Amino acid sequence: MIDPTGYPQLDALLPRLAAIGKLDAAALHAERIAVLGRKQGALTFALRALPTFTPEERKRFGAEANRLKEAFEAGFAAREAELAAVTASAGRTALDLSMPGRGRWLGALHPVTRVVDEIVEIFRELGFAVAVGPEAETEWYNFGALNFPADHPALDMHDTLYLEVRQSGGAAVRQGERDEGRVLLRTHTSPVQIRVMQAGPPPYRVVIPGMVYRNDPWDASHAPAFAQIEGLAVDEGISLVDLKATLTHFARRFFAPATKVRFRPSYFPFTEPSGELDVECQICHGSGCPACKQTGWMELLGCGMVHPKVLENCGVDAERYTGWAFGLGPGRSAQQRYGIPDIRLLYGGDMRFLHQVAGQAPA
């Protein structure tokens, strides 16, 4: 509240100044314009009397008008702050902030894709690029070029799905046994090794993800199609030591730095020497449990030095260049990692399953 100014034009506004404290938000806004508005405001209107005063009077009147204007501004600001505080406290009681927030659908990569991405990532650090190739192959690419002996029990481990070949004219042609041109669904990603090596000169350093096919039943532990990832490194001076070192490094990046790793001999037609890499069972960590059949180990991958005949089949000088290759099942790694007992869950489209293994809360 301020003292009267002694000018009736100004003092007439004093009751309005006193009334500010009772205005609501809308009236406050209107009153601010009604008093201080640049064109129609009451104070502005009062100032129109200014030219009628003497120069000294003008000065005094101006000072009083300014004092009144500041008082109004302060009054409006105080009332505004008061109203804002009331609104805020009113809001606090009305909003139950424990009510659920608004969601949106989240997607997720397939667990196998996640595993493949991780593996690819590790091998990229080691100078590898990603290669892919056809899923329907000829017998030569799938077996012959990879040094599989014809009519040998080694083929029994690759129960193969053969495809009908239609030649021009549309007639179905069924090709005979041991025909290198016979068309099949690749039983492993290894034919892509051949295609990579045919495409250019060494050094080769590629990882090859993809689906492979077997004439296997569709049950809890078998699928007629499943994911595989393969790697190939060929250059001068590459040896079994590089193979063991690189894959041991990979295994420890993929699991944990101190993971126990076991490299043991095996036999594959397209690698020699061949091996398999086991890592300590990720469930019992070596003490033995049903998941690892009490051995304390899990098979991770098969590998070996590329057979000289495979290099020669691709026109690579096998005396000058040596190399290694490996292959593993990212599906099996995913099953182990997420504890998935049935492979059919993996190669199906159950929303509940995909949601769960993505680690998302129930929607």
Place this chain on the structure above:
Amino acid sequence: MKVSRRWLEAFLRRPLDTRDVVERLVMLGAPVDAVTPLHAELGDVVIGLVEEVRPHPNADRLRLCVVDAGGPTSRQVVCGASNVEVGRKYPFAPVGASLPGGIKLERRKIRGESSEGMLCSMRELGLGDEHEGIMTLDTEAAPGSSFLAALGLEDDRFELDVSPMRPDLLGHKGVARELAAAYQTTFRLPEIPGAKIVYPVVPPATGSTGAVGGVTVTIEPGAACARFTGAVIRGVKIGRSPDWLRQRLEAVGQRSLSNVVDATNYVMLELGQPLHAYDVARIAGPALIVRRSAPGERLVTLDNVERGLPEGTTVVADAAGISGIGGVMGGLASEVSEATTDIFLEAAWWHPGPLRQARKALGILTEASQRFERGTDLWGLPDALRRCIDIVLATAGGVLDQELLDLWPEPANPPRIFVRTARVAQVLGVELPVAELERCLLAVGATVVSKPGEGRLAVDAPGWRPDLREEIDLIEEIGRIHGYQSFPDELRPFRAGNQTDAPSEVAATAVRRHLVAEGLYEAILLAVGPEDSPARQVRVLNPISSEHGFLRGSLLPGLIRQTESNWANQVRDIRLFEIGTVFRPGGMDGRPEESTHIGAVISGARSPAHWSDGGATPDCDHWDLKGLFERTVSLANPLASMQVDEGGWIARMPDGRQVGRAAPLRADAPPWAAPLFGLEVEIDPAPRETPRYQRLPAVPAATRDLALLLREGVAVADVEALVRDTAGELLETVRVVDEYRGKGLPEGRRSVALRLVLRGRDRTLRDAEVDEAIKRVLATLGKALDVTVRTA
């Protein structure tokens, strides 16, 4: 391959620790899948000495026996068997013991007399069918000592996972050789109890015809038999095998049949060489002819199945007909029986390839064929035959016709292979001393001659290792026997490869990430499935089932099936996508044409339910699908453009080829399901253009909303296109912001609101310029499409 620990111990002449054996074999490349302790359920059974036998006071057929079972006091046992005698030893199961079949012995009273255990028959112990009397033991073992140990029954059976490349591990001798290498010790054949070593004369192998003991044998040209050895033993007595033989066979799960048959099986399980015994009296001629079968020939095999033989199958025939399929299975007609007195033993080498084809055609897989098709020891036939003769003579008696038969039309030596020491170092990455190379090669049975001056070794591969044919095979053996665990595992410098990432994979990855960001879950489905679009799919010649008989030509049918099974699980909100290969007949070199597609299905709520919606979250509709399709096409196939097509949309390349479609889908939906929508787009593998930065606008834009009245049949897309064409370069964007049909509009018209954003290149547009542009647009729209402005 099942292997008995005791049998291996007999080779190595030392006790073996089961855990350690498993570990060593794994590290030699022969993983053990399972270890079964044999007769573990008999661990409680002890040797019982019967001290006294009295009649049961209350039962005529029962007797009371006093048994010394090792404790401080003897025990009384009620027994029903009649063969129990004082002073003899029997298997005794004390109170508390468990027996096969889950029986647990308890103290009980039988007709008023207490019984503190049981004297057991063979059948009660699970050792045979004999149940007439208690099993009488002929043993020195003290009363109370372990029955298993006293009888030598305690054993472990290993289940070996044998590589097809290692036929030598299909016999105990091969496994013993590996262990001898691991333990750096020696091994030799176990002794045959009661064997008198005979030294039959083996004449130099030659020719394709000969005779032994009156049986003539001929290998005809073209037969897949490289070598055939045989012997005749007269006056054998077919009967039960002695315990040691039965136990060895039973320890590896082989049923004992009769002494002669057991002898052949024993040699197969020991040396890996299958043999066959014929009854000489039932060989017509007597002559055996190894030949190719003629069309239409048939045979009743040992398993009593009559089989038609594929023409050209290598068989052993006599004068009357076929008596066996070479290396696969013998015939019933010449089988050894109880009446047999004279036998012909055959040990032959069959060519793996033809044998494998024959047995596959016949659908038979036998222990013999399994070994022959992996490759048996061509040079080891006489040894295997002699071993079998020793066992037959020791177990069935008889007299050997001194001269053996050995037909080998084209004799050959085992292959000689040269191993360069520098090459070993190149492949293995470490330089091993020559002495270590020699040790490793000798351990696998090779003959080694070092040629230090030449920097190489001359190696004669052993006959039992058909997988050792060239230098690299021997380098593998050196690495294996030296031990993979001994190689260093430090990373050495490497060069990066010459390859770059496959563009198709790069494109697929970008699309995959996008669909996840759209809130869809990635699925990976089988590319083999049922027939969805007849005549346009590639057929699988040997499918696992009719449900998996075709390669998919499109991703949507599989996604629809997954939607249906989600519905079956009461899941209503479905958002799935897959990136996978689809196949079409008729590509390069007979292979189908392959392309990578993205397929997606959506159904159900547009977003997770939220309370602010009042429980009425809208379901996905056409426009959700269209938006998803537009965004997916622009990523998967940026050159394609979209157009409306029969209730949905398609994407076409500039040349008109269709590369994508999106539409509501028909499916077997429950009543509560929301509408299902799907899309599928081919992913163009070509590298994508990189977006280029353009100067950001420095001047404000002008926005104008136009409320237009469109006649039925006029498409907004056409209106939009015309707006773009006529507004000129000032137009930045045009967007549909509203549509209205109904009251207040002229008949046959709908109202569509467009929001145009216009912007000058370097300066703020004046109102008049914008008005001018809008006027031009409206005039053209009116003229070309009869579009008018809606007045309020």
